[in-house]
Amino acid sequence: MKALRIALFATAALAVAGAAQAQDFQPKQKGTIMLNVRLTDVSSKADDAITTAAGAATGLNVDVKRDTVPTIGISYFLTDHVAIEAIAGTSKHTVKAVGPATNVQVHDNWVLPPVVALQYHFAPDAKVSPYVGAGINYMLFYNDKDKNGFKVKLDDGFGYALQAGVDIATAGKWSVNVDAKKIFFETDASINGGALKSKVKLDPWVISAGVGYKF
Template identity: 70%
Template sequence: MTTARFVLALGVALAMAAPAAAQDFQPKEKGLLMLNARVSGVLTDAEDPILTSGGAASGLNAKVGDDVMPTLGLTYFLTDHLAVEAIAGTTKHEVKAVGPGTDVKVHETWVLPPVVSLQYHFAPQGKVSPYVGAGINYMIFYGGENENGFKVDIDNGFGYALQAGVDVALQGPWSANLDIKKVFFETDASVNGGALKSKVKLDPWVVSAGLGYKF
């Protein structure tokens, strides 16, 4: 599924939820905790050159696939407008070597990309409350499986993220949520002990929709 189609599908789902918003709803305020359970699409267009150990072009690119996962986000409101959110979830991604006449799966890996962000919430007392945020993340690659005779190593590391979203109040403490993050992350991958290498800019979009509950 392309990024545009995924965003459109989530937007339609949120639009359908909005008319259900009731008069009796719990607004955002200082000291409030909000738990969001979401379905998230991790969408990356990463396709970066694979080089030899001497730095020469191999004619191939490293291509990373997309995935969809459940995620949990916990938000604490420092003030009515300012909040800190931590999210966690894990995805599995396919890594291919692609080029003219070549499309070979070389690796499959799990990724744990926790993100902590500082958010500013507009209209915290309103039924529709958009927000923006920025934060950091740490990419952890684990459970890797090598394919077709290749041995691939991928470095963990820090990145940063920008965020925008909206909460639509439903009945009582419940809300619908649409959230979009752009994560900026670059990693080094080596193949067969460094015989081949690639600096991969993952830079995924993380597009999510779900339900929130306020405590």
């Protein structure tokens, strides 16, 4: 999170300096391809109950740790205002079982959550150009590692995403970008062959800052 705050500060500083000095910039328009390279914080507030196979309470809940990673987004402008963006990145998360007297790591896994979003850009010909978007994602869990005698299986699947952000043109084809996505995704977790289970609402916030280039 500290690294993301530094990136956000640097992005804002670049935007202010670039916007002040730029004599010209390339606006967004139909046919533009835009590449954004970002530093991204992926944070889930999952705290769902862990139960027995029969549904009885165990007093334990799921805790999923955040990660900060590089990501990329590629947008294609269908019109001056409407674009479609594909966003990709991969992050590593530690899963814990926590309770009144328990705080134990049970699983590490990587997740690849590509998002494809349809966006509306409010001011494509302005230096400061905000946008909103909505789309779908697919959560793919891989390269997992069980810990402390637990065996955990997480189900892959589809979710959906909402997005808001802003591009700030600097000079020429360059810009800086700040972007926020809320991904809605629920997975079934099976622990120790189904002896324990949880329906985990991951629903992560994906907060990013970076630089963009138009082709």
